[in-house]
Amino acid sequence: MAQVFDTIFRSGIVVNQDGVALRDIGVSGGRIAAIGNLGSASAGETIDATGLHILPGVVDSQVHFREPGLEHKEDLESGSRSAVLGGVTAVFEMPNTKPLTTSAEKLEDKVRRGHHRMHCDFAFWVGGTRDNAGDVAELERLPGAAGIKVFMGSSTGDLLVEDDDGVRSILKNTRRRAAFHSEDEFRLREREGFRVPGDPSSHPVWRDEIAALQCTQRLVRIARETGARIHVLHISTAEEIDFLADHKDVASCEATPHHLTLDAGLYGTLGTLLQMNPPVREARHRDGIWKGIGQGIVDVLGSDHAPHTLEEKSKPYPASPSGMTGVQTLVPIMLDHVNAGRMSIERFVDLSSHGPNRLFGMARKGRIAVGYDADLTIVDMKRRVTITNAQVGSKAGWTPYDGKTVTGWPVGTIVRGHKVMWEGEIVTPGQGEPVLFGEALQGR
16 A cells, blocks of 8 residues: 655655665654655655755754844744744744843743744743752753853843853753853953954954853863853854864854854954854954864854844944844855865754754754654755845844855755745744753653
């Protein structure tokens, strides 16, 4: 008797744990039910993927969607719209909203806001503070929690734990991998005089590479003292890559497309649009992070999508806020790097799907395998497209890559078997659900 599926994706070039090969994928009940030659099978819907690559759904484990409290910049619906337009099937959203996501009640509120309103699946980082340090073991295991996030250097919002004792009080109680913005706040305060009014190119002079390295060294030391696992977000220096190579037993790390693509020479043209924390630095740091990609030191990619309006970004430096859009351009920018020979398509999948699955213990996500959620990112590796501000789904309405032509483009975004985006159009209303994690499945 012939197999019957809800959906069959036919003749796609599937990238999974078996390598890269022409395969069909059968989906039933929102999960992958079969992989291989399904020529004799039938389905309610058949999608011809001839000439397209089918990747495990891309996970962006660092986004700022600004809701609640800052919805004029972004909200959960608009941010997730931008995500699926870019081929991203799940996001981990950050806690520096207003109010801060630092309690069970605030996390539950975010989960409720996102449920069946966001276009992709989601989890939320819970902010670690001195006040909730004793509760983080419970907070990190709540439904919808990605884990605990700590800011050791000041950035957008009011979350800051800059001292060793404060960080230690949090890490001694965590059981899951905790994520960190690693810049030494004490050095940043000492160096505020290096900011030159009206000159955003002084941003990486103020927030220099020593501030990043020094903080990461402190963080690793505290992790060892407490027996904790840590994740260093948005690596921005070559020195951190070299340092972390010797500490992979306790520390994982993330690279961002902007730190892999842009460099400080662009402050003259992009101005405050290039302003990020930690900063985009000179080319040697970009090259050092690429070394981390090639040597397997970098574990995951994250966009650090951090939108601000153009009006806000047009304020003279340093009154201008740090942050840029990125969730929608993560896939095309990185596929362009694949086509340029800087990394393989398998390495991209390892960083954007397998890596988040492995590091954060995502349940049924991050692989194309039977029994896993049918989260798929379908891309045309040959399509050449010029990125423009007009394409941006974010409320911010701009991208630092405006005018950049890339090769490799997301064609379809499939979330738990639902065709959410196809050929640049949202084709299904928001049906986002909380991501499940293996370390927080009790009672489910």
